Amino acid sequence: MKKLTLLPVAFAVTLTMAACSSTPTTTTQLDQARADFSAAQSNPTVAANAPLEFKAASDALDKANTAAAKKESLNEIDKLAYIAKQKIATAQEAAKAKQAESDVANAARQRDEVRLQARTAEANNAKAAADRARSQADQAKADAEAARAQADIAANSARDEQAKNAALQQQLADLQAKQTDRGIIITLNDVLFNVDRAELSAEGMRTAQKLADVLLQEPQSVVLVEGFTDSTGTSSHNLDLSQRRAESVRNALIGLGVPSNKIATRGYGEAYPVASNTDAGSRQLNRRVEIVLSQNGAPIANRR
Structure with missing residues (x-):
């Protein structure tokens, strides 16, 4: 090459x-x-x-x-x-x-x-x-x-x-997946969505295809798609945006062949931040979607 x-x-x-x-x-x-x-x-x-x-x-x-x-x-x-x-x-x-x-x-x-x-x-x-x-x-x-x-x-x-x-x-x-006590977690960064929009970008759709390929090889797994935002804007707007982004990922996976009954969604808005929200870089880390894959069909534990 x-x-x-x-x-x-x-x-x-x-x-x-x-x-x-x-x-x-x-x-x-x-x-x-x-x-x-x-x-x-x-x-x-x-x-x-x-x-x-x-x-x-x-x-x-x-x-x-x-x-x-x-x-x-x-x-x-x-x-x-x-x-x-x-x-x-x-x-x-x-x-x-x-x-x-x-x-x-x-x-x-x-x-x-x-x-x-x-x-x-x-x-x-x-x-x-x-x-x-x-x-x-x-x-x-x-x-x-x-x-x-x-x-x-x-x-x-x-x-x-x-x-x-x-x-x-x-x-x-x-997909930079991480093993946790809740299951395998894959994080989709904010750059996979258009600014303040729920639609997946072209890069986001490519990531969704990779995720669908994994799910189709794991018929026993169930999936929980969780949406998060930073603290900018009102709580109601952030909650709605996080839910719509989670739904956008779910719809993309269904369109790629993943059975709809395997995928649940939940939007948390600005809750459960992974960074401080005090600067642009930290806020971008908080604007994310996390996909939780259960193991052997086990139920996914709630967030603490």
Whole structure:
């Protein structure tokens, strides 16, 4: 795969700002985003294994740099810098996941080679036994063939199950799923929705597709979609928005083939914040949708 050269794109705005006579606005958040991008860019596996995600990270950083060059509000710069940091992290995680997928494939090939060697040795032993006991050769050959067929069936079944489990774990890793005492929780960030709207963005629909793929492989699981907002606006508006966002995710999953009776929704508004709500970055963390997957069909415990 051809390596993408993103340095001129990601730092073009920075170089432009440096040429200006006035000093552009910057923030700690933006400096951190620039440092994170530089670290990701210095790792050749990121651009090689996650070119689309890396390009998205570069574009997001360009927006933050442009806002700084225009001396927009610190909150706006921080918001854009936070989005850039998230996209940079996503690119790094996607590259790690691609590398892990390659490692799994290599391990599978090695297992196949070991099995082939074992089957070859078994065939040689069967031939030697037939030579030593010609009167029993036909029966021994039939027994060996039957045993080999059963071994192939068992090996194929085990390999298919391993591949299915590995694929499922990889999908959960792509969604950054976390194991909790309530079940597996997947968080959809605010950037997957349009501002102050409940409709999923294009990126949000792609995430919903990944989530649907997981649910369709887990027929025993039930799902609770929980919506949350920050503390901006009235409580009634926030409660309604959180419920509508949860319903939007539910409807997307149903449209992708997940049975409707497996999915429940609940909006909490500004309750259960995960950050302080004192700045744009914290408020963005609180604007989220969490998907809780039960295990083995067990009921999902209420929030405490």
